[in-house]
Amino acid sequence: MKRKSKAFTLIELLVVIAIIALLIGILLPALSSARASAQSLVCKAAMRNIATLNAFYAEDNREYYSSPVNVGTRYTGLVLPGNGDPLTFGTDVMLWNSTSVTPTTVQDWISPIAGDSMGFSTNRAQRTRDIFNNLGCASAGVFNDSIYSGANVEDSEEFSDAVEEGVQQVSYLMPTGFAHVSQDDRSYLEGLVSGASFARVTNLMSVPPAPQQPRGFRHKMDRVGISASSKIMFADGTRYWEDNGGLDFDPNPDALFGSFTTSTPIFKRSPAYGREFPRALETGNNQLLSYRHSEAINVAMFDTSVQSMSQKESYIDPNPWYPTGTVWVDNDSTQEAINFMEIQANGRSVVKIH
Secondary structure, eight states: OOOOOOOOOHHHHHHHHHHHHHHHHHHHHHHHHHHHHHHHHHHHHHHHHHHHHHHHHHHHTTTBOOOIIIIIGGGSSEEOOOTTOOOEEGGGGGSSBOOTTSOSSTTOOSHHHHTTTTTOOSBHHHHHHHHHHHSOOTTOOOBOOEEOTTOOOTTHHHHHHHHHHOOBOOOEEEEHHHHSBOTTOOHHHHHHOOSSOGGGGGGGBOOSSSOBOOTTOOSBGGGSOSOGGGSEEEEEOOOOOOTTSSOEEOOOTTOSSTTTEEOOTTBTTOTTTOTTOGGGTTTOHHHHHHSTTTSEEEEEETTSOEEEEEHHHHTTOOGGGSOTTOBOOOTTBOHHHHHHHHHHHTTOSOOBOO
């Protein structure tokens, strides 16, 4: 006697589908969260490696860490002529092909510390691509649409070709407090620059009115602050331009900030972090690109440790972003930072970063 096979009824099938949909709904957020956490860990590992490379660089250079001032300034002077050749600016040697450790711009502090060990290209455009793609944050998944429309360099076509191949968004930025020097103390740059108009190196100076570093500050590991573990060498961040409605980067060798340095989150109109950056007021894209770890950034400290900082936290405390002894100026700062430093001032007219 044949037995009839028992098939699913419509109701039973619908129940199974509902259970599967429920399980997917429960598991997907958990999987997404796990993926984001994994990407953040990979990012932290990459940042720790970069910070360690800079520490090694400092060991080999009398404690001077790689910064635009320590590295880029030498390319802002005039190159003495030879065999009747005309005077040229040092930035010209950056163009086209050079070495794997030559800065791609005067702001580039990464090539000098990583170009050799990471096997960066000797071609400037491809070396820039190496930095963004090979040393990029695991969560930095947006690709540049073009190069900055105001770029006017001889090898700009090579950069356009690199964009066609795929150049990821800028991942890491050094804050101006540790990348540049203050307007009120030019002695450091004057001692480094040879034969150049001083106007040529103003892109290595913090734009006033910004917190002013202590007079005589030098970009050395032992001068950043009373605790290297509390001072930020560099952080997650993407400088975002919206001139054409897309993402781009600036290949000009003497670019201001460029793709390697930035104002801090304390500056409320910061292109990378600011809630009041004019070209991203409606979209908030600059924040989405920078605070890419669940509305947080990873920050690499001068002791080579890496920490997580929430977007909210980044707007409050200026102390990690500037050297100890920096005179606090609250112009164009976030209200959170102004309130925080008023408490720190405790009635004093002048308050300094600790």
